[in-house]
Structure formats: C-alpha cells, structure tokens
Amino acid sequence: MAVLPAPAAAGRDTNSDRLSWPARSLGRQALPPGDGWAAAGEGTTGGSAASQDNVHVVDSRAELIDALGGDNATNRNNDTPKIIYVAGAINGFEGPDGNLLTCADLADPEYDFDEFLVTYDPAVWGYENDPSGPLEDARRRSVTNQTRYTQINVGANTTIVGLRGARLENLTLMVDSVRNVIVRNIVFDDAYDCFPAWSPDDGDAGNWNSQFDLMSVRRSENVWVDHNTFTDGDNPDSAQPVYFGRPLQVHDGALDITHTASLVTVSYNRFDGRDKVMLIGSSNTVGPDVGRLNVTLHHNVFDGSLQRLPRIRFGQIDVYNNHYELSGDGFQYAVGVGVQGAPYLENNSFRLGPGIDTADLLYDWGGTVLTEQGSWVGQGHRPLRPASLLDAYNAANDPDLGDDAGWTPTLRHGPVLPAAIVPIYTRLTAGAGKLPV
DSSP: OOOOOOOOOTTOOOOOSOOOHHHHHHHTOOOOTTSSGGGSTTOOOTTTTOOGGGEEEEOSHHHHHHHHTSOTTTGGGOOSOEEEEEOSEEETTBOTTSSBOOHHHHSOTTOOHHHHHHHTOHHHHOSSSOOOSHHHHHHHHHHHHHHHHHEEEEOSSEEEEEOTTOEEESOEEEEESOEEEEEESOEEEOOOOSSOEEETTSSSSOEEEOOOOSEEEESOEEEEEESOEEEOTTOOGGGSOEETTEEOOOOOOSEEEETTOEEEEEESOEEESOSBOOEEOSOOOSSTTTTOOOEEEESOEEESOOBOSSEEOSSEEEEESOEEEEOOSSOOOSEEEETTOEEEEESOEEEEOTTOOGGGSEEEEBOOBOEEESOEEEETTSOOEEOOHHHHHHHHSSSOOBSOOSOOOOOOOSOOOOGGGHHHHHHHHOSTTOSOO
C-alpha cells in the first residue's frame, strides 16, 4: 500500500493523491444493485461522486469534523458528496488542544456522582418516580456536554472508509435525518457514557441506561454499513460496578436503526462481546414507523453478544447468512420479534454455549409472526445440524408465533449460502480489516 501523508498540521489540505489504488477504488464504490434494502429507491452511492477537493484523509477528531463540513453542530446539513478516509485512531474525547478530555472535564459543575447515589438510592427515593431535581438536571447538562464532543454528525452523500487499522474510539457516529451514507472498514470501539441515567421503573428492580451507541441511524434512508467491527474493547459491560443492586450501564447499542429510518443494509460486520447490539425501532407506538424500518442483515457475525441480534419493530427485516456464536454467560435472546415486526430469517447458523437452548433464540416482544427457514444449530463443539428456531420456540412458549411474515425478500446480491458453510465463510470475510486498502 502506498505510504500515507504525515499527520496533518493545522490548516493542511487533507486531500491525498497517494492513496493506494484499492483504497481509492473502495472510496468510489457504491452499494451493488439489489444488495438489500439500501438498494431500494434511489440506491446508495454515498460520496462516490465527490470532486477531488472533497476527498480527505483524516487522523483526528478535528480533521474528521472539518471533512464532514466544518461544524459538528451543523454537519448533518452538509449534503456535498464527500469521501473521507480514516487513518489510525480518532477519539471522541479529543479536546480543542488535541489532548483527551476526561469525564470530569465534561461534568457540569453542579454534578456529583457520589451525591447522586445518596439522593436517588431506592431506599430513599423509591422506585415509582424517575429522578428529578437539581442533581438530575446537572446530570442531563453533563450528558449534553459529552454529546457535543463524542457524537459526530454525518451529512448526506458521504462515504467514510477506514484505512488499515482505522478506529473510531469513544464516540457515536450519528446519521440523523439524511440519506445516502456509506460506512466501511472501521473498528468502532467503546462509546461509553460518562453520566448514565438511573431509571427506577425500568424492570422489576430498576436499571441504569446509557445514551450513546457506537453508530446510530435515525430518520435516514439509503444507508450501507459494511465490513466494520463493533466492540466495547477493554471496557465491557461485565466489568462495570454495581449500584442500587444493578450493574452500571455505560453502553447502549452497537448499531441502532430507529425513529423512522429505513432502507438500510448491514453486511459483513462483526459485533463482538456486547450486551445490547441492534435495536430496529425504538417505540411500540403505532405511528410514523409503520411502513418504515426496512433493513437487511447479511453475512454478519454476532460473537459473544447477549441480546438484540436484532430486536425488531414494524419493519420488514431480512436476516440471512449470519453467524451467531452465543456464549451463554448472560445471554438473553437472539432475534426479538416486536410490535408489527416482520422478520424473514433464512440460512443462518447458530453455535450455542452452555445453558442455551434452541428455544431461547427467539423472544416475543409483542410480535406475532416471522418466516424462518434453513437454520442450522450446534451445541458446544457438536456439529451444526438443521433446526427450526420457530418450532422450538412454539413448543416451549404460549402463544405461538405464526410462520408467515407476509412478504418475501427480493433485494439480495448473489446466492444465499447453505447455513452449514456460513460460519467458515463469515469468519474469513466479516469485520474490519478484510477489505483491500
């Protein structure tokens, strides 16, 4: 691969005529015709039409924001075609001087976590009402401060490609109210929330909840997310402390697709060792999401994740040729069938750890139907064998889920592989670092 330019000095033009030919070609690549829901409508071309003046190589938060338009607060309004190559690691906590900020730097002066724990202890506050008052207000202001730094807003007609070793650390890539975005070949690592919310009425014993996803797609369409790796790195949820009898939750989703988003293809990604992975639709309210939230997931690997693989509401969700490595430690479910969701599951493979049964792979979140065929399941080191997730679920649960989602996918690129070879194929092809750059 050609040698990249030295890191940019202030004011340096980040265009590069020294990118390797594979990287240059990758930046100009559009989603192939017929490749999932993102190929519908006008298709997904990202920034492939960018002029040379709008091709950038970036290696800092400041450069990334500048390449996206120059002002993080308004970059989502920048619809100029642009191709952005990420070189090395970019951290969302990068401050104006280039040094990394801490959670203490972003905390509102009136916020004190120890005082928060004393004030909202359920033994004092109870479980019926959400926190309110000056401390909660200060926590919310602190979240707003963090959002200004760690949420990076992306405009329409954008392609973001990672060069070798590219990472986006401690940040949320936000695609909100735009169309035609491509994101490829990047490791997304640990978008942690410095100021989690306490929700005493969430579940039987309350829960801590985080604000930030690794990547979020909202109110947008024609988005292609391809060959990335999503991880919490060395800061897993399992290592968080316990307060009020519940683990502190500093992460939200890996890749959430919500708020009427639609026409999204998620292909050849790895989701490693996370709790919550992918929420498709964020509310059970029958309204604007109806007829939206159409998403394709193919050739992804879900390794050691615990839930939302994905959790589905309203949309027609095509889930084929994905591989699931489910460890069993804290596992809840794989595919959640939610209100008016219409999942179509075909030729997926599942390797189950101790204590996980085939009947555990589906969960009813208020849905009624799905189509499922061609699944293969293996327990431990035993060989994969054909199995029906739906039959196993219905045998163990009441009421049954119906077996017809009411639609048949037509937007698929290339043949659907037999589930028996999906584990090998995805191991070789899914995740960041598998594309030529």
